[in-house]
Amino acid sequence: MMNSEWNLVEALRHARHDWMNRLQLIKGNMDLGRMDRAGQIIEEIVAEAQNESKLSNLRVPKFAELMLTYNWQTHFIKIEFEVLQAEEPEIDDDRVYQWFTEFFSIMENSVKPYEENNLVVTIKICQNDARFELDFNGIIIDRENLQNWLELQDSTITLHTLDNEGFLISLSLNT
Amino acid sequence: MMNSEWNLVEALRHARHDWMNRLQLIKGNMDLGRMDRAGQIIEEIVAEAQNESKLSNLRVPKFAELMLTYNWQTHFIKIEFEVLQAEEPEIDDDRVYQWFTEFFSIMENSVKPYEENNLVVTIKICQNDARFELDFNGIIIDRENLQNWLELQDSTITLHTLDNEGFLISLSLNT
Numbered sequence: 001m002m003n004s005e006w007n008l009v010e011a012l013r014h015a016r017h018d019w020m021n022r023l024q025l026i027k028g029n030m031d032l033g034r035m036d037r038a039g040q041i042i043e044e045i046v047a048e049a050q051n052e053s054k055l056s057n058l059r060v061p062k063f064a065e066l067m068l069t070y071n072w073q074t075h076f077i078k079i080e081f082e083v084l085q086a087e088e089p090e091i092d093d094d095r096v097y098q099w100f101t102e103f104f105s106i107m108e109n110s111v112k113p114y115e116e117n118n119l120v121v122t123i124k125i126c127q128n129d130a131r132f133e134l135d136f137n138g139i140i141i142d143r144e145n146l147q148n149w150l151e152l153q154d155s156t157i158t159l160h161t162l163d164n165e166g167f168l169i170s171l172s173l174n175t
Numbered sequence: 176m177m178n179s180e181w182n183l184v185e186a187l188r189h190a191r192h193d194w195m196n197r198l199q200l201i202k203g204n205m206d207l208g209r210m211d212r213a214g215q216i217i218e219e220i221v222a223e224a225q226n227e228s229k230l231s232n233l234r235v236p237k238f239a240e241l242m243l244t245y246n247w248q249t250h251f252i253k254i255e256f257e258v259l260q261a262e263e264p265e266i267d268d269d270r271v272y273q274w275f276t277e278f279f280s281i282m283e284n285s286v287k288p289y290e291e292n293n294l295v296v297t298i299k300i301c302q303n304d305a306r307f308e309l310d311f312n313g314i315i316i317d318r319e320n321l322q323n324w325l326e327l328q329d330s331t332i333t334l335h336t337l338d339n340e341g342f343l344i345s346l347s348l349n350t
């Protein structure tokens with residue numbers, strides 16, 4: 001769960017800040033007469049918001065909160081996510097939340113601080129079958145640490161590629 | 176405090192919904208070539224967000240949460256607020272929160288349901304001196320109930336006007 005000192009007012013402040021930045025981008029393009037670009041940005045924002053709505057509808061409040069608020073705290077990795085599919089979700093929130101909390105913690109300790117470290121999480125959920133793709137681009141400085149942890153995950157994950165600049169992993173958490 | 180079944184994901188969902196509506200308004204005007212109107216709307220949104228930021232900075236998390244989330248729940252009155260001034264706030268969050276919770280509850284039971292019942296709360300805080308103006312426009316059907324409660328507030332409030340269609344009250348909560 002998010003740090004306990006966090007509260008709702010704090011979270012809304014961060015959300016507001018993000019929205020104000022987006023608005024500024026729209027306004028900036030409008031002021032320069034770039035209406036097509038302003039329209040494009042609005043469409044991108046709508047797509048992002050729809051994604052967040054989908055995640056919020058998966059009935060996994062702890063996991064959703066983790067993903068929605070992660071970038072608002074001081075971290076060395078930045079997270080994006082996409083919900084591809086979600087049919088009749090019946091997922092064990094605690095299990096998914098625990099797995100990702102541990103994974104993010106390992107990641108934070110394996111990457112080079114203050115670099116561009118981007119993790120894209122793709123989410124496909126069908127009833128109690130939860131599948132994820134973890135696509136990382138950045139700089140890994142402690143590959144052994146990461147690799148050891150991944151090996152412990154056994155058949156839960158399939159490691160497609162891994163080098164010092166990223167990885168692609170499939171994860172399946174049948175719950 | 177906000178109903179306990181509410182959580183952060185829920186609150187962010189409401190905030191997102193509000194922002195999407197605003198975005199739609201901007202986009203709609205852009206599509207019609209009304210760039211001046213679109214720009215105006217952006218300025219209004221920025222002003223509203225700055226107001227919310229000011230409230231969030233008053234170090235009264237319970238009161239701020241009450242005001243920021245009130246309209247997201249099913250209520251007969253709609254609340255707007257404006258923070259005029261806030262210097263070195265040292266306010267008793269619990270006292271302000273309690274007062275407004277009780278006041279809102281009395282209001283909900285005094286107005287005509289499903290009508291336009293708008294309350295504008297203006298906030299001026301200087302150290303431990305918290306002043307508010309409560310400007311209501313709507314339909315009051317149980318004026319006795321409201322009036323009795325207001326009389327109990329004694330010297331805390333000054334009643335400027337009150338009739339069946341609204342009131343103007345000054346409130347001072349030295350804490």
